[in-house]
Amino acid sequence: MAYHPRYRLSAVVLKAAEELAAARAVVELLPLPFAQVRRPTRAFGVFSGARASVAMQLVLCCTACTEPESFAFPSTRVVYDSELLRIHAAPGLEPCAGTGSSMDRTLEFFARESGLPVLEEPLDLYWLPDEEVQAVCQTEMDIGGCFLSTSESVTKDLPEEHELIHAYLQRVGGGTSRYAFFDEGLALVYGSDSMQLAPTTDLQDAILFSRGLPLHHYARAGHFVAFLVDEFGPEQTVGFVLDTYDVTPNSLASDFARHFGPSLSSVISSYETGTTSCTSAGWQRRADCEDLEPTPWSSEFSWTAEVGAGCSAIGSIGSFDGPIRERFGLQIDEAGVFDVRPERSSDARRPTVDLLRCGSCEDEFSFAHDLDDGWLVGLPLEPGFYIVTSTFESEADVEATEVNVRRRP
Ligand SMILES: [Zn+2]
Secondary structure: OOOOHHHOOOHHHHHHHHHHHHHHHHHHHOOOOOOOOOOOOOOEOOOOHHHHHOOOOEEOOOOOOOOOOOOOOEOOEEEEEOOOEEEEEOOOOOEOOOHHHHHHHHHHHHHHHHOOOOOOOOEEEEEOOHHHHHHHOOOOOOOOEEEEOOOOEEEOOOOOOHHHHHHHHHHHOOOOOOOHHHHHHHHHHHOOOOOOOOOOOOHHHHOOOOOOOOHHHHHHHHHHHHHHHHHHOHHHHHHHHHOOOOOOOOOHHHHHHHHHOOOHHHHHHHHHOOOOOOOOOOOOOOHHHHHOOEOOOOOOOEEEEEEOOOOOOOOEEEEOOOOEEEEEEEEEOOOEEEEEEEOOOOOOOOOEEEEEEOOOOOOOOEEEEEHHHOOEEEEEEOOEEEEEEEEEOOHHHOOOEEEEEEEOO
16 A cells, blocks of 8 residues: 555554555455355245345345345344334344444435435345355355345445445436446445555456456446546436446447546546546545534643443444444644544553544545554644544443543644
8 A cells, every 4th residue: 555655654553554444445345255155044034025026136246246036034123223224133233322323324425415315215234144144145255245136235244334325326226237337436435334445457447347346346446436426526426327227338438428528538538647636545435524523622732532432322333243433523723743542541452543534545644553552643634624433343342441632732
């Protein structure tokens, strides 16, 4: 990963940031080939008659599409229910109290930005153990989830936003399949539950995949679609993706120009000549950057967030099995040098903390540090709005503490 030279402060900080980025990137995208499939031992529930009668085409976000086949979901119970989202969890899976509402905010943000209609019925998300995700998604790969042509989606981890973006488009678009490169790109830009690594593949190769985008092209798809969002706005970009069900690699250039105006080759040319500011991750659109209230500074030099409230607290995102995240808004009005540290009132396990500046390139300006190893010191922070995320590995690790940000005089 490339880091901007002026932030090349500490090998420890950069290494931690890289590890975090790498760890997040596998959340949904990295298949482990030949993962063993075990059929679930508990009894399956079946679809209702109406659902079962639908010819269900399975659309995997992470692998090639499989043949349409009817299937059954395992038995679940509803653990979150709102106007936009209904989460069905397998026995034993319990979300943290703020998880569903956090995903709601992502969906609201996506709908607001893209001008899509509010849904009349909530999206259904099934949260299942690994092997059941594989069974329902009909794959032997160790995937994070998939979505179905009936606009249900399936996940093995919460929060899950990427599949919900697919499902939202699926619902609005009437169940038609869309051009994979653009569809995946859009889900990556707005499904910001994972941090993406730098694109490494050639755009001209990646853009030819209208179906079954290979995983190694995902980052390129997200990066390019983010560029389209910047250039043409969310509404026009989402409108294009929604209408791509009959676009083919051969017709792409003419369909693109008809929708956007400029030719595809001229847009690619300006994309490749570097009008995009981010060379790597940092192209995601995050609801938190728009609507998270900043936690006020307690003095000119000190900012404190109380963390470790536990999975039952309304601000906690994740599941009891972990990881459990809490997010805070940090407004910095004046550039300076800052230290980030936990209060040292106990020997409790301390959270991993990372900072992300909204509207900037994440690879150039994100820091993560395991505070067990000490402080995150000497950060030269620019003015802006930051999301500070505290992560405990599981409920068992949670202990109330504070994360403190100090401006050096
Ligand atoms: Zn996807």
